[in-house]
Amino acid sequence: MIHHIKRLWAAAPLATAALIGASVFALFFVIRLSVAMLLWHNSDHREKDIEAWMTPGFISHAFNVPHEIILEAVDAPVPPPAGRMSLDEIAGYRNVEVSTLITAAQTAVATFHANRKAGSDRGPDDR
Incomplete structure (x- = not known):
C-alpha cells in the first residue's frame, strides 16, 4: 500500500x-x-415533555400539531407584542401559572393526536 x-x-x-x-x-x-x-x-x-422555554411554534413543530391549535390552547396573543414568546412569557403576559399553559398545551397535543388516530382507524367504506 x-x-x-x-x-x-x-x-x-x-x-x-x-x-x-x-x-x-x-x-x-x-x-x-x-x-x-x-x-x-x-x-x-421525540418524547420530550412540553417545557416553559418552548414557544407555541416550537411545540406545534415538535409534536406535529397545527400551529393554530397550540395558539388557541395557550391563548397566546396574536400577533405577539414582543416577537416570539415562550410559554413562560405568555404566562407572565396573561398573569397565569406556566404550569396551566403547559397542561393546556399537553391536552391540546393529546387531543389532536387522539382525534387523528381515531380518524385513521376508520376503514375506507366508513366515510
Whole structure:
C-alpha cells in the first residue's frame, strides 16, 4: 500500500495530495453522518415533555400539531407584542401559572393526536 502511494506521489504529487485531502474530507463527513444517524435514531428526542422555554411554534413543530391549535390552547396573543414568546412569557403576559399553559398545551397535543388516530382507524367504506 505504501509502495503505491509513493509511486503515485512521485508521478503526480499535487494530484495525490488532492486525492488524499478529498478522501479525508469525505471520511470526516461519513463519520459525522453516521454519528448523527445513530443519535437521531434514538427516540428520546421525540418524547420530550412540553417545557416553559418552548414557544407555541416550537411545540406545534415538535409534536406535529397545527400551529393554530397550540395558539388557541395557550391563548397566546396574536400577533405577539414582543416577537416570539415562550410559554413562560405568555404566562407572565396573561398573569397565569406556566404550569396551566403547559397542561393546556399537553391536552391540546393529546387531543389532536387522539382525534387523528381515531380518524385513521376508520376503514375506507366508513366515510
